[in-house]
Amino acid sequence: MSQNILPMESTTNDYARSGEGNLTEGSVSGSLNPTMSRSSSSNNSKLMKGMVIGGIVGGLVAMLDSNTRNTVKDKALTVKDSSMNLITEVKNNPSEVKEQMVESFKEASQVMKEAISHAQDLYNQLNENLIGNVSEVKDITNQTLNTAKEAKGEIAEIGTKVKEAGSTVMDNPVVNAASPSGSASTK
Helix, strand or coil: CHHHHHHHHHHHHHHHHHCCCCCCHHHHHHHHHHHHHHHHHHHHHHHHHHHHHHHHHHHHHHCCCHHHHHHHHHHHHHHHHHHHHHHHHHHHCHHHHHHHHHHHHHHHHHHHHHHHHHHHHHHHHHHHHHHHHHHHHHHHHHHHHHHHHHHHHHHHHHHHHHHHHHHHHHHCHHHHHHCHHHHHHHC
């Protein structure tokens, strides 16, 4: 902690002695940044060392298996042979190799353009189908809601008519006389 304070004090004294003017925020933070960047780069350095050492140890442990050794050896020989063939071909016919590579890139570019075109067509087709289906479902839903609202109104109207019929029946003097409560009241 004292190491961070001393460089800052010496920077302050240097500015005061030199008479260059006021301290700016950049001058103070500039004196702190090297210390901070050293500790973070130290942490990064330790991390990198750990990763490299871990990779080496892992590779060495993997090489203990004879199948892994043979596979690595075969792959290394294949890479070596193919790279030597490529180098030889480039040395012998540089313009032909260049033309082959340009042609390969053109073909790859054409294939990519076709793939992108197909993907866009598929996207457009899906969009049209989905949007069409969504609006169709929306229309059906609206129709269903309207039908339900109409049915609700009609059911309420039917209920009102049933109520009226019931009160008309109950108001009828013949029905009142025939009911047990009506006959008791007449006696």
